[in-house]
Amino acid sequence: MKDKGKAPQFFLTTCVFQMFSETFFYVGCPSCKKKIVPSEAKGHCANCQADFEEPMHIYSFSVLLADGSERLWAQVFGPNGESIFGSLPSFILP
Numbered sequence: 001m002k003d004k005g006k007a008p009q010f011f012l013t014t015c016v017f018q019m020f021s022e023t024f025f026y027v028g029c030p031s032c033k034k035k036i037v038p039s040e041a042k043g044h045c046a047n048c049q050a051d052f053e054e055p056m057h058i059y060s061f062s063v064l065l066a067d068g069s070e071r072l073w074a075q076v077f078g079p080n081g082e083s084i085f086g087s088l089p090s091f092i093l094p
Contacts, residue, residue, distance in 0.1 A: 024060070025060060025089040027056070029043075029047065032047050033078065034048075042055055059081025059085070059089055061081065062074070
């Protein structure tokens, strides 16, 4: 049942995005998402033992989340980075 006479409650959220390093992604294996090693092909995954001509760019960056009372460091990885930026890293690269 709604309380009559009470005003609706609202809240405001804000976001300040600050990059703490120049690199916000890494070149990874399309299968296991681990970092790849440069090779004669464009990259080699030591975990999968496979070479790739088209390795993936995978988001990996730190963010500082803060409100008026506390701060928290968080690591953003893969699909969560895609949600923040709205695209894959390959679309952002020059």
